Amino acid sequence: MRFHIISLKTAFYWLCLLFLAACEEPYNPEVIESSNKFLVVSGFINSNGPTTILLSRTQNLSESSAPQKETNATVTVEEENGEKFPLMEIAAGTYSSNALALNPAKKYRLFIKASGKEYASEYVTVQQTPAIDAVTWEAASDGLQIKVSTHDDRNSTRYYRWEYEESWEYLSFYHSVIEYVNGQIMDRTPDKMINLCYRFNNSTSIQIGNTLKLSQDVVSNFPLVKVPANSDKLDRKYSILVKQYAQTKESYEYWEALRKNTESLGSLFDPLPTQLTGNIRCLTSPEEPVIGYVSVSSVTEKRIFVTDTELPPSYRAPSPACSFDTVFLGEEAAYFGGGSNIPIDRIITNDRVLIGYGGASKPCVDCRTLGTTAKPAYWE
Structure with missing residues (x-):
């Protein structure tokens, strides 16, 4: 008779599999x-x-x-x-x-x-929140790490909580210089451009920290959030507003x-x-x-901006699958009339003869499908 010796870890693994296999009937408390x-x-x-x-x-x-x-x-x-x-x-x-x-x-x-x-x-009681010393960033290999630092000279805060608001600038895949209005192709005026937009996002995770084990009430480079290297948030310009709250125990x-x-x-x-x-x-x-x-507390804030030129070249979001379609004269209503496709530019021969238009699906042309063209007042 042959015996096989297995580790406790392996035995625990197989026991878990047997246990899960036995749970065939759902339990609804x-x-x-x-x-x-x-x-x-x-x-x-x-x-x-x-x-x-x-x-x-x-x-x-x-x-x-x-x-x-x-x-x-x-x-x-x-x-x-x-x-x-x-x-x-x-x-x-x-x-x-x-x-x-x-x-x-x-x-x-x-x-x-x-x-x-x-x-x-x-x-x-009202908690007085100390000022944020710095919001910094580090371009790690897998993403942009945002950090926050603060301190309390009185050594009386000790408990902290943070929230943040993200905003970023981005471009549509195609830049449309014409539009289809009431059956007609017209030039876009500067106030009707739809290639540059802004998006916003608020934190949803719980970010808290304390300095109980430190002799001084100092938070140094607390890792707040990491933006993935392939995120479209980093394609042009990214901003984050960090909000800090003092907490009671x-x-x-x-x-x-x-x-x-x-x-x-x-x-x-x-x-x-x-x-x-x-x-x-x-x-x-x-x-x-x-x-x-x-809780009752004051709030301190600090905002920073990060541009794409400051980041490694490897920080790039995947390109969307956007095809460029050719629309001949007389086909405008069929292609652009429903609003799901947007004209991009005129197609003109070397002899300066208009023969049609270029177009693409709305998500590839109109950045407003995900954001807004209204620039935030705080934007640099």
Whole structure:
């Protein structure tokens, strides 16, 4: 009889395969279909600018539609034993205030009246966010690494959170100098050019850091985001606005738990999901869960630009599959009339005789299919 010796790692691998093979029947826990429409509060109280709060409702895991927005609510920032600052609904489920200048010596909370119930966060002290020292970048082999550095001379911040807003300039594959209007081919005027556009993107991942293990409250070159080397964001000019928020220990722990629940699950060795404990309560029904954590802090910002000439030649996005079509005179209406194809330029013989037009599909010519031609006010 022959014996085969295998490692513990190999044995564990085969055990997992046998276990997965045995799981043939789907398991649908009751919680997936349970009726829950708990309030979700997203946002923070900005002590040195406008405050924006998003209200929505939780949904079952089996639902594929977007979360329900909480509309027609009353939302107020309240100073402890002091003033109240109302927020107005500027879009469905989005509530915003005028620029606030809150007293750092006071405590504040968020009060909400929605669907016949009242909700309130705990009164929280105002956190003063230190300035961002620098936002830098490094052209690594696989992409553009954006880093942020900051410090607090008072050694009193220790907990940080960052968000960012990206914007970039790009060109359409073809440059159209003519347009088809009311059955006629006309020259494009400068205000109707559609080859240069801008796109925007906000951060969705949770970026937090702390300096608890350091003798000084210094964050040096925290890796914020990496833009892939083949991203079209880097084709011409890229900009990122970094926003920094000071956090309390409690708010930091909430964001850390949220990060683990949403970004660190999926393998055998990832941490188990935990119940999020925020600082918002339902005053009308104390047993009802409320999702969210309201903090109060100032915000500091810094923007940088990176142009394609500063990056390695290998940083290039794949070219789109764009074919150039020839349209003979008399075929304009059939090809351009539906709007799915756009004229690019006239086709003229060496004898200066017009014989037709060049054209291509709209995504290859009109950059507005993905962005806007309106240049941002901050663009360099």
